[in-house]
Amino acid sequence: DTEVTQTPKHLVMGMTNKKSLKCEQHMGHRAMYWYKQKAKKPPELMFVYSYEKLSINESVPSRFSPECPNSSLLNLHLHALQPEDSALYLCASSQGGGAGVSETQYFGPGTRLLVL
């Protein structure tokens, strides 16, 4: 089973709201990722957690705050977002710590976020 689940599926929020996206995997994977995908574009890497520690932050604005409470769960906390942050947010996981050349990333279905 290579399932990554994400909730909610859709989210609408105002610019002053605080919300969180959730991602879970039960495959024993030790690396988890957040991506942002705009329409008709490839995903852009935001954050990588390796063995529950933040290993990569791709210069993401501080209004996005990731959290990895345990090896199966990844959250993305959202605060004071801008309309241009509207996008599909994808979570992914891979088996090792993320640095292996042959590691395969498995993606969740995404959360479609609209910021008004």
Place this chain on the structure above:
Amino acid sequence: GDSVTQMEGPVTLSEEAFLTINCTYTATGYPSLFWYVQYPGEGLQLLLKATKADDKGSNKGFEATYRKETTSFHLEKGSVQVSDSAVYFCALNTGANSKLTFGKGITLSVRP
């Protein structure tokens, strides 16, 4: 730096037509290569992969062969179906910084 180049789209085919989607790459070292598919309104699904030269990845009738001499990983299917309509992304992983490098993606539409 690493990069993936996909042929320009969109591509429209009739059902049962032969499909080729070109993908070439530039990378340091010996990357692994992937094809991901994204159906409308969904996340990315791994379609197939190859981890070394001359490996052939295959799944659901799709195939791609890792060609080191031409730095290519072209996706092929002998007979496409309407259900294959989706966006296809070619990607590579060199193991550096956990990053997948994606191509721009190409939209495939298959008409009945």
